[in-house]
Amino acid sequence: MDRRDAIKSISILLGGTVIGSTYFLSGCKANEKTSLVFSPEDTSFLDEIAETILPETNTPGAKAARVGAFMIVMVNDCYEKEDQEIFHKGMKLLKDAARKKFDSPFMKLTPVQKTELLSALDKEQTTYQKNKKPEDRSHYFRMMKELTLLGYFTSETGCTKALRYVETPGSYNGDLSYKKGDRAWAL
Numbered sequence: 001m002d003r004r005d006a007i008k009s010i011s012i013l014l015g016g017t018v019i020g021s022t023y024f025l026s027g028c029k030a031n032e033k034t035s036l037v038f039s040p041e042d043t044s045f046l047d048e049i050a051e052t053i054l055p056e057t058n059t060p061g062a063k064a065a066r067v068g069a070f071m072i073v074m075v076n077d078c079y080e081k082e083d084q085e086i087f088h089k090g091m092k093l094l095k096d097a098a099r100k101k102f103d104s105p106f107m108k109l110t111p112v113q114k115t116e117l118l119s120a121l122d123k124e125q126t127t128y129q130k131n132k133k134p135e136d137r138s139h140y141f142r143m144m145k146e147l148t149l150l151g152y153f154t155s156e157t158g159c160t161k162a163l164r165y166v167e168t169p170g171s172y173n174g175d176l177s178y179k180k181g182d183r184a185w186a187l
Contacts (some may be wrong), residue, residue, distance in 0.1 A: 036088045038076075043068040045091065048107060050148040052114040059162045062152045070151035071144070082137055090140020094121065 046068030054062040075087050094117075098106035101120075102113050109117070118141075125139035132139075152158040159165050164183045 036076075036084055038072045038088075042091065043072060045095075045107065046071045046144070048114070049094070049118070049144055050151070052111070052118050053145060053148045054152050055111070060157050062148055065152050065155035065157040067148055067151035067155070070155070071147040074147055074151070075143075079143075083143065086137050086140050087143050090144065093140065097121070 047063045047066070048068075050062035050067035050071070054067075056064065075084055079087065095106055097120075098104065098109060098113075098117055101117060102109055104113075106114065106117070121141040122145070125141040125145075128139040129142060153163070162183065
């Protein structure tokens with residue numbers, strides 16, 4: 001499956017709630033300060049997760065867009081304390097899952113192993129999200145996926161390399177031709 005099909009599938013799977021209305025409707029607000037700290041190794045780890053979700057193909061991947069650093073900013077500045085803790089604990093759970101399944105740290109896994117591990121976590125989070133109560137928090141891997149997509153497609157790299165981009169598009173034309181496989185527009 002190529003990236004275009006994967007993104008289309010993810011978007012359909014999440015039903016348009018990829019980012020969640022809470023971030024768009026309420027924006028980032030000052031949160032209670034948390035003692036959670038992310039290290040440079042954490043940034044690299046998140047970059048690697050994001051790159052596994054959106055790998056480099058004929059366009060740059062998530063690592064080129066520095067999505068790991070974006071995730072950290074969003075978690076620290078926009079997530080509530082409980083979600084910050086879930087995200088941070090989720091990073092440890094993901095590392096533990098890699099060691100348990102492959103007897104190796106996530107960063108040393110092959111791309112195929114990383115994809116296998118993240119696919120299993122994706123199935124786990126899908127089941128969790130389907131069965132959770134409205135007051136329950138999201139699964140940590142869902143947060144990681146959402147932040148990966150948001151970070152990539154709002155980055156300069158994602159907007160200009162993965163999407164068709166026209167800085168000043170000119171007049172409105174509501175009848176543009178579209179062929180299957182064309183990239184979407186970023187304005």
